[in-house]
Amino acid sequence: MTQTPSAQNPDEGQARARFTVPANHPMVTVLGSGDSLLRVIEKSFPRTDIHVRGNEVSAVGDPAEVALVQRLFDEMMLVLRTGQPMTEDAVERSIAMLRAPGNGEAGAETPAQVLTQNILSNRGRTIRPKTLNQKRYVDAIDRHTIVFGIGPAGTGKTYLAMAKAVQALQSKQVNRIILTRPAVEAGERLGFLPGTLYEKIDPYLRPLYDALHDMLDPDSIPRLMAAGTIEVAPLAYMRGRTLNDAFIILDEAQNTSAEQMKMFLTRLGFDSKIVITGDVTQVDLPGGTKSGLRQVQEILHNVEDVHFARLTSTDVVRHKLVGRIVDAYDRYDSREDGHDGARGHGRGHGHPGK
CATH class of the missing domain: 3.40.50.300 (P-loop containing nucleotide triphosphate hydrolases)
Known part of the structure; x- marks a missing residue:
């Protein structure tokens, strides 16, 4: 993927980046069927304007967010070059990895490294x-x-x-x-x-x-x-x-x-x-x-x-709902533990000798 240097507008504090997808990669592999992958990206970067014209993608917005979008497309292209398709789930996980603390540090694993590590084929x-x-x-x-x-x-x-x-x-x-x-x-x-x-x-x-x-x-x-x-x-x-x-x-x-x-x-x-x-x-x-x-x-x-x-x-790599269910139970258990602790404290408070 070729890209132009990010240009910053000093009046608005915004940055602009453009990415050109090589001709040998059909845009549907990058944007998804019916633009499904593009919608995932737009939802994850709500304050960044992302536009597609031909085989060129542009992003305008906060410099840090534009830089993340730029890295995301680079990582997606690295995965696509291996012949492995990108899915909505893979795009979401790539964004989560890029946003994780310490991701930009030397030696940190990149989304492409994670998503292309094969263990077993059958x-x-x-x-x-x-x-x-x-x-x-x-x-x-x-x-x-x-x-x-x-x-x-x-x-x-x-x-x-x-x-x-x-x-x-x-x-x-x-x-x-x-x-x-x-x-x-x-x-x-x-x-x-x-x-x-x-x-x-x-x-x-x-x-x-x-x-x-x-x-x-x-x-x-x-x-x-x-x-x-x-x-x-x-x-x-x-x-x-x-x-x-x-x-x-x-x-x-x-x-x-x-x-x-x-x-x-x-x-x-x-x-x-x-x-x-x-x-x-x-x-x-x-x-x-x-x-x-x-x-x-x-x-x-x-x-x-x-x-x-x-x-x-x-x-969690089952249905997305499983992760939300696990989180909901964790929150419920935390609340119940808190209530039990408060009740236990109340019982003991009236009987200091016990």
Whole structure:
């Protein structure tokens, strides 16, 4: 993309920038079908006048905002040059990244770097991070032996970890993948359930199977499981084992007890990698049982080669409404905690001796 230097009008304190889209990039790839991408940009920069004429885009407004628009189009063109299309969601996430504090600092990741980082391709579909925190989480999995992915539902923490596991298996970095969850609903007493082992564990582990089907040829999964190359099992089945040459994922880790978390972490063998995912706001343990995921953050926060990656509602990559629902529940919980605190203070105030 070619661009003219920003011109500033000293009378109004406004800046102007013009971008020329190369002829080999049809304008529909930049503006979207029916100008859908342009509408997203205009909505995000309400005080900036953005006009399109032919293959030229111009922006007039506050210098800082015009500079952001300029950077946005540059980043969009970098993505488009890779052959990857821009979507409304990608444009919104690019704008959020550009507006994030510290984005302009040296070494900061750019939207194009985040949106074009491929992890895994299968049946014409590519799995890649969609947010800055997701990219940092994926990068941490490459750099560290044990990574905790902590965040709300829909942030991709389990899905991305599984994509990295399949990538590691395909590139022969590991010999097998082990996927596990605590079967809290059954109290891990699976002997009381009817059927074979796989039928017993199926209700608790079905989300992991579903993700595997996105990443591998479904016909190959039974064969890989029969050979022990992929193992999907409840956490109770990890006890007493040492896991070498494996990529191990513990999902729903907020539902582990402190003892289970220690047991799992000490299964680590040579040439293995562990990713532990969970949401500390969704603990389903019986009353009085402390979550191992909550406790482990205090115990291991300074241990070398252990990394805690934190994702938030801004990293939710399901339907946009999911992020708004997560935020609404957080606000509600904060208000309820405040009310409970106020009520508790009132009760204690009348009985100083208690």
